[in-house]
Amino acid sequence: MAITVTAPEAAAWTFEANTAPRVSIEAGLGFARLEVNVGVNIADTQEGYARNEVNVGVDIADERLGTVRNEENVGVNLADDRNAYVRDEMGDVNTLTPTPHIWFVWPEHGRPGQEVTIVGHGFGATQVTHDDARALLNELEMGIISWAQVAGTADALNANRQIQRGPPHTVTPEHQEIQATVPPNAESGLIFVDHNDPDA
């Protein structure tokens, strides 16, 4: 089995399937990653979001944000609640707390004290308390300017992006945005968002 993917840049690639029943598509350039999993029972979720996506009839205009916008999950049995956010996209069977999932950070560089926006899902609508929710860069806690729920209208978000004059990110679902500052003495690394059960 082979699947052809037409990328946003109008280049086309053909990818060979992995062993059945799992079919994986990966462009390998870091910005166009797709996975199609049919009839999957996943025991290992160490790669998290990317391994548990069932995408049927997907039309992806921009996969850079990618992991939750185009998911149609059918009969997925997730053993690890780290991937619980996927169930939110199904519109049913949502018994687990959404796991925080960063869709993108903008800008992707800065000096200590400068402001970054973390956009994603499962952060909770508010920070509540310091112990319940925080953003970390390389294990250093980032200063929180705001932590907010954002309604998922594309027009509103696009307008917001234009104000910031950032990259052409488009986010359609409801999501959360965290405005945070780069901590003093920080070094380059990964940004994580930790969050407790928002309903607890």
Add this chain to the structure above:
Amino acid sequence: MPLRVSNGWPFIVDDPQPAARTGIEVRVYDGQNPATLIDIVARSRDRTWLDHRSDIGRGEFMVHASDEVLERHPTLLQSGNIVRFRLDGIDRFAFVITRRERVRVSAGEHAGAWIKVSGPGVLALLHTALLYRIGNTLDGGITRGTDNQNAGNFLSIMFDQAQDRGCLGGVTRSFDADVDSNNHPWADIFAYHERAGTTLLTTAKRLAELAVDIGMSPQLVFNVWNSQGVDRSFQTADEAPIILREAHNINALEVAADGDIVNTLLIEGADEALWAERQNATSITTYGRREGFLSLTNEDSDTYITQAADATLDHHASDAEHLTLEILDVDDHRPYANFGLGDWVLAPNEAGQLARVRIGSITVSEDAHGNPKFTVEVGTVLAEIEERFMRWLRRVGDGTLGGTAAGISSI
């Protein structure tokens, strides 16, 4: 209930801004103990360096033969010592002294005997260590590498083994098998093999041609990144985009097209069964068949040979455009302070329109008053891809045509 942890998103912390413009300073360090400052050469001139992404670069300066610093330290300029160029209070480039020339200047205030000191950038120190046989002994296997690894895994093992043998004193590394020098997880897994005897520099440069960016800081920290630099072509909440504009901060603009086209490769592998031919049909249609010979006799993986050759040909089908820009020293648009190697900025292309380009090299020299002058070379998105493979092809091509087996460094 325990905190739930999100996925990690890569973020790069920019270098600090220089506090003041204090110009270029030359500081000489002991080659045996690279952290030990011998002295500062206060009265040097013609200080120049070329800082090249994923390449060695070069530095030089001149000092008067009777300067008192040479009386205080007669061995100051001996081969192997390390010269750091400090720009506005921050070390920006370092080179290893390999050459001293006596130059007689007969005119003007600089008349007299001068010593011109020069050498390659400190990345060249990797040339002094080899990939040894497996087990760091003489009786282990001779092929290093595996089919599924990242650059950090391979290079960290080879680097540590070299230090275990006593090589690379004073050099540290900022990456490991899991993360690159920005603490970001490695992006690419690939097949890579080298024969024992190859230098660490050759190995690192070859990996840079295939997958990563490499560099050595003035403090002798060996860096390997998935990709060096950040995108500075966008407005952010705190900073304006970096735009190099004619009539603002560009003094001169030069466009060069590199048309060294090869579209059919005859490849020699480790044995007769691994000889292969790879082609780029589109390029053959456009330019006619242009053959090149590629010797990969140190390579016994047909997977790697195919990957490397196909990648080269895919991106080697047309002219690669490079722009050289002489930059005026304008606030907020200063090389090193506001942008650096590998960064993406906006600059005019051949048609005069602003386009995203990547900084490939920064040359720093100085005018008659000692003020720094900057020249940067940039590549477009397509040229950026092509340049990586152009470097690879040119090097192995030169090695083959010169009768030298690929994998043996020419340095």
